[in-house]
Amino acid sequence: MQQRNRLEPYFENLVFEREDNTMVVNFGPQHPSAHGQLRLILEMDGEQIKKAVPDIGYLHRGMEKMGENMIYNEFLPTTDRMDYIAATSNNYAFALAVERLLGIEDKVPRRAKVIRMMLLELNRIISHLFWLATHALDVGAMSVFLYCFREREYAMDLMEEYCGARLTHSSVRIGGVPLDLPEGWLEHLNWFLNKLPEQIELYEGLLTENRIWRMRLEEVGVIPPKMAKQWACSGIMLRGSGIEYDIRKEEPYELYEEVDFDIPVSDRCDSYGRYLLYMEEMRQSIRILRQLIPMYKETEPQLMAHAPEYISASKEDIMTQNYSLMQHFVLVTQGMRPPVGEVYVPTESPKGELGFFIRSEGEPYPYRLKIRAPSFWHTGILQDLLPGHYLADVVTIIGSTNIVFGEIDR
Amino acid sequence: MRPYRPKDNVQKKSYYTDRFWVAPRIPEEPVEDEIFKADLEKVQESIKIKKAYIQRGQLVIFIDAKDNVQTLKILKEECGYDILSEMSAIDYLAQDGEFEIFYQLLSMSKRKRVRVKCRIKEDAAIESVEPLFRSADWSEREMYDMFGIKVNNHPYLKRILMPEDWVGYPLRKTYPLHGDEAAQWYEVDKIFGKEYREIIGPEQRDAAYISTTDTCNFARIYHEVPRCADPNSEPEQIESFNEDAPLVETFDLKKSKIVDKTR
Numbered sequence: 026m027q028q029r030n031r032l033e034p035y036f037e038n039l040v041f042e043r044e045d046n047t048m049v050v051n052f053g054p055q056h057p058s059a060h061g062q063l064r065l066i067l068e069m070d071g072e073q074i075k076k077a078v079p080d081i082g083y084l085h086r087g088m089e090k091m092g093e094n095m096i097y098n099e100f101l102p103t104t105d106r107m108d109y110i111a112a113t114s115n116n117y118a119f120a121l122a123v124e125r126l127l128g129i130e131d132k133v134p135r136r137a138k139v140i141r142m143m144l145l146e147l148n149r150i151i152s153h154l155f156w157l158a159t160h161a162l163d164v165g166a167m168s169v170f171l172y173c174f175r176e177r178e179y180a181m182d183l184m185e186e187y188c189g190a191r192l193t194h195s196s197v198r199i200g201g202v203p204l205d206l207p208e209g210w211l212e213h214l215n216w217f218l219n220k221l222p223e224q225i226e227l228y229e230g231l232l233t234e235n236r237i238w239r240m241r242l243e244e245v246g247v248i249p250p251k252m253a254k255q256w257a258c259s260g261i262m263l264r265g266s267g268i269e270y271d272i273r274k275e276e277p278y279e280l281y282e283e284v285d286f287d288i289p290v291s292d293r294c295d296s297y298g299r300y301l302l303y304m305e306e307m308r309q310s311i312r313i314l315r316q317l318i319p320m321y322k323e324t325e326p327q328l329m330a331h332a333p334e335y336i337s338a339s340k341e342d343i344m345t346q347n348y349s350l351m352q353h354f355v356l357v358t359q360g361m362r363p364p365v366g367e368v369y370v371p372t373e374s375p376k377g378e379l380g381f382f383i384r385s386e387g388e389p390y391p392y393r394l395k396i397r398a399p400s401f402w403h404t405g406i407l408q409d410l411l412p413g414h415y416l417a418d419v420v421t422i423i424g425s426t427n428i429v430f431g432e433i434d435r
Numbered sequence: 436m437r438p439y440r441p442k443d444n445v446q447k448k449s450y451y452t453d454r455f456w457v458a459p460r461i462p463e464e465p466v467e468d469e470i471f472k473a474d475l476e477k478v479q480e481s482i483k484i485k486k487a488y489i490q491r492g493q494l495v496i497f498i499d500a501k502d503n504v505q506t507l508k509i510l511k512e513e514c515g516y517d518i519l520s521e522m523s524a525i526d527y528l529a530q531d532g533e534f535e536i537f538y539q540l541l542s543m544s545k546r547k548r549v550r551v552k553c554r555i556k557e558d559a560a561i562e563s564v565e566p567l568f569r570s571a572d573w574s575e576r577e578m579y580d581m582f583g584i585k586v587n588n589h590p591y592l593k594r595i596l597m598p599e600d601w602v603g604y605p606l607r608k609t610y611p612l613h614g615d616e617a618a619q620w621y622e623v624d625k626i627f628g629k630e631y632r633e634i635i636g637p638e639q640r641d642a643a644y645i646s647t648t649d650t651c652n653f654a655r656i657y658h659e660v661p662r663c664a665d666p667n668s669e670p671e672q673i674e675s676f677n678e679d680a681p682l683v684e685t686f687d688l689k690k691s692k693i694v695d696k697t698r
Contacts, residue, residue, distance in 0.1 A: 082596040089581075090605055094447040094612045125491055128461070257518050257570035270543045359449055366461025368491050369521070369539055369550065382539065384525055387458025389449045397521040397539075405573040434596060 047075060050416070054083045058163040058420045061430025063404065069416065077411035079404050084434040092394035096360025097123050097199060100394075105193035107398065107432040111152035113144045113184075114374040115432075116197040121278060122370040122381035123199045126363045129332045136324035137201035138279050143214070143317050144187070144196055145279075146310040150221070151180045152375035153303050153310075157228060160300075160424035164241050169231055176224050179217050186210055199361075200336040201329035211318055218311050225307055232300070242297035246410055246422035249294060256406040259399050260377025261306070262426060265299035267292030272373040284316045296425035335361040360389030369397075376400055376427055398432035443529035444608040463488035463495075470545055474514040482506050493548045500536070500553040504562050507538060507551065511567055516540040516549055519568035522575070524582045526608045528557055534584055536561060560585035581606035600625070 052065040062083030068076035088107065092100045104115040124130045158173035181191045186207055188196035196202065232238045248258065253266040263270055271288040273281040289305035291298035330336050337356050338349035365387045371380040377399025384393040403426040410422060466472050466487055471494045475487055478496065482505060485497040498506050510516040521539035528534070531554070538551040555561055563586045564571045575586045576595040583604040586592055594601060602617035603610055617624070623635055638646070646653050651663040660666075 082594075082598070085596040087605060090610075090612060093606075126461070252569075254517050255569035257520050257568070259520075268543065275543075275546045359451060362458060364459040364461045366463075366490060368461070369493060369548065371520070371548075378520060380521060380539075382521060382523070382537075387460075390447055393525045395521065395523045401573065401577075402570050405570065409569070 046070060052419065054080075058159075058423060060159070060423060060428055062434070063423065063428070063430065065407070065411075065419070067411070067416070067419070072415045072417075074411050074414055074416065074419070077408050079407045081404060081430075081433055084430045086435065088435040089394050089396060092396075093391055096389045097363070097391065098356075098360065100391075101197075101199065102193070102195045105195055107396065107435060108152075108374060108376060108379070108400075108429045109192055109431045110155050110429055111148035111375045112190075112192060112194045113148045113196050114152075114372070114379060116195055117141060117145055118370070118372040118374060118379045119381055120197045120199045121372060122368060122383050123363070124330075125370050126366070126368045126383055126385055127199075127332065127335050127361070128364070129200060129330050129335060132330040132332055133201055134325065134327040134330065135280075136205070136321065136326060137328050137330075139317055139321045139324055140202045140206060140328075141197055142279050142281070142284075143206075143314060143321070144184070144194070144202075146313050146317075147180055147183060147214075148194075149310045149375045150307055151177055151184070153307050154180070156303060156375075156424075156427045157300075160421075160427075161232065163420045163424045164238065166232065166235075166238065169228055172224065172227060172231075176221060179220070183210070183214060183217060186213065198329065200332060203328070205326065205328060206321070211321065214314065215318065218314055221311055222308065225304060229304055233304075239297065241418075241421055242295065242300060242425070244295050245414065245418045246296045246425055247294045248406070248410065252406070252409060256409070257402045258377070258406065259402075260373065260375070260427075261299050261302045262377060262399075262403055262406075264288065264290045265302055266294045272371050272378060276371065278372060280320070283320075284313050286313050296421055299425050335363070362387055362389050367393075371397070374399065376429065376432070377403065379432075396432070396435055398435060400426075400428040400430075400433045403428050404433055441529070442609065445611045446608055447612070461490055463490055465489070466494065468494075470547055471549075474510070474516075474547075474549070477513055478506060478509050481509065493550055495550045495552060498551060498553050500555045500559070500561055503536075503538070503551070503553055504564055504567065507540070507564050507567050510540055510549060510551070514542065515544050516542040516547075518543065519564070519570050519574070520548075522564075522571060522578070524578050524584055526582065526606065527554075529608055532557055534582060536578070536584070538564070555584070560587050562587050563589040565589055580604070583607070 047068060047070050050067045050069055052067055054062045054064040062081070064080040064083065066078040066080060067074050086106070088103060091103060095103070101116055101119060104119045105112040107115045121130070124133065154173045154177040158170045158177070161169035161173070184194055184196070185191050187210060188194050188204065190196070248262065248266045250266045250268055253263050253268060258266070267290060269288055269290045274288055286309045289302050289309070291302050329339065333352055337343065337353040338346065342349040343353045363385045365385060367382065367384040369380055369382045371378045378397065379399060380397035382393070382395040382397065383391050386392040407422070407426070411419060414422065466475050466489055468489060471489060475484070475494065475496070478484065482498060482502050485499070487494065487496045489495070496506070507519070518541040519538060520541045522537060525535040525537070533554045533556055535552055535554050540549045540551065561584060563575055565575065572590065573595060575589055576592060578584050579586055579592055580594040580597055581604060593599065597605065603615055620632055620640065623631060623640055627635070647655065648666040650660055650666050
């Protein structure tokens with residue numbers, strides 16, 4: 026069926042010459058270093074950017090709407106698709122928000138907490154390795170990309186060994202974790218933890234004192250502390266501007282109070298400072314993981330919280346106890362009914378502050394579910410950050426903000 | 436007869452609720468925390484506070500919608516809540532004809548979080564807090580995009596996630612999950628024009644459309660029939676698999692080769 030097409034002809038990178046020597050460049054949405062579907066409309070004077078307008082929404086799937094039409098357990102796998110680089114951190118943020126809404130946060134068994142923390146820190150390493158790989162690739166260091174993906178593969182293998190999935194893990198449940206660690210997993214983790222530090226040294230050897238790397242990153246994308254606060258930056262974007270705030274330390278959840286780790290802060294405010302922080306954060310994650318291994322061995326084998334109104338009983342109980350079976354049936358077909366009220370729960374995801382705001386009206390479906398994704402504001406800051414920089418620095422700045430479009434557009 | 440369903444809230448609802456079941460509530464604790472108490476008193480000096488309580492460790496303040504900028508200014512400049520980590524709205528149009536707007540603030544020095552809430556009518560507009568918090572720029576755009584709440588004095592109030600020519604506001608309770616009519620025909624309307632809706636037809640519009648009667652263009656799952664066969668014909672019975680029959684009929688060990696285990 027040939028119909029007259031009403032779309033006007035549209036040329037992607039058409040340059041609009043103006044009389045005053047400014048031009049408009051359309052960057053993305055299909056640009057290899059736009060980290061997904063970012064479209065930037067750049068008004069340029071020669072090579073210098075005068076005005077930048079980020080345009081998002083190309084990956085909008087309406088997750089908040091979907092969440093309002095799903096029971097709580099049903100929505101959990103959907104959160105995988107937000108920050109798909111570190112899916113467990115989304116699962117966890119959602120599970121924690123629902124647990125706090127239900128008031129069963131303290132009932133989560135200790136073993137589940139240790140496993141969750143292991144997965145979270147492993148995901149942080151995966152995410153940071155992915156960031157370093159793509160950022161280095163954007164700036165031009167091809168070999169770092171290959172090295173990073175090699176180590177990321179080992180971490181992904183660990184995730185696969187635990188939950189069977191490599192990218193969309195869904196490895197956390199509301200009230201605990203579904204599975205215990207498989208046999209030999211801790212040894213494999215230990216092997217990985219022994220291997221990773223020397224690899225991080227390898228990356229640093231390639232990059233930290235590299236003249237090109239420093240020229241491309243230093244004094245590029247400077248975010249003064251005031252601007253970082255104004256734009257509600259979080260995570261490394263905030264700590265890279267000299268403000269020490271890590272939700273794991275300041276508003277601790279899980280067992281982060283019991284483990285010993287440092288929060289690296291840099292007051293350089295530029296992309297290079299943020300790069301240094303990413304490297305240091307990976308080391309701190311290794312440190313946390315090392316402490317978790319003996320903690321795991323001291324725990325009782327229970328994995329799910331005991332809260333019969335909200336959480337299904339164990340498989341064994343369901344198969345043997347009549348009441349557990351009935352309760353399980355109700356929870357699966359109708360869903361849990363949390364109390365009336367609302368809760369906002371922030372967590373420290375690899376990208377920054379990932380929060381879930383849930384308003385419950387006592388129904389099995391959330392009345393309002395708002396996802397506070399850190400990348401949303403880290404993209405918004407581009408309109409203040411980019412003017413004054415040169416076109417070649419745009420790629421560096423987008424890279425160092427570590428944005429993922431799954432969670433910006435949701 | 437189909438049961439009547441109210442049109443002001445088309446979200447999914449539980450198909451069964453016990454008539455006598457009363458949902459428990461998360462306790463709303465009085466403001467006894469020292470830091471919160473001091474902050475609340477500071478706000479109270481110049482702002483009329485409708486209600487204030489602590490829920491799950493966070494202070495919640497209800498104010499008039501016209502006081503929103505003033506309240507956030509006091510909280511930011513005098514109480515140290517200098518980060519607006521989140522803001523959006525909740526749709527209560529069906530119940531009260533109002534939106535509830537919330538501002539989620541964080542004080543990094545005190546490690547405390549405050550939620551400021553206000554209600555506005557459906558057609559009312561709210562004052563922008565963008566001069567105080569730059570992050571409200573995008574949040575308010577998202578709120579406008581999703582709920583259609585107008586924001587006064589916003590520097591660039593345009594849709595952010597949806598296309599600019601989108602009809603309707605997706606996060607309102609009256610908006611169905613699968614989109615309204617305009618959403619379903621969005622591409623057709625835009626590319627060909629509205630008059631082509633009938634020519635193209637719903638089955639061409641829907642990329643996920645599957646016909647069970649059309650055997651020329653669609654495979655029939657579980658009931659395979661030859662291409663373009665009569666759709667009403669019964670599928671041929673598949674002979675049951677004979678488990679005793681050997682897969683390799685003539686097996687000769689001498690002719691076969693044994694592969695070394697090299698790995």
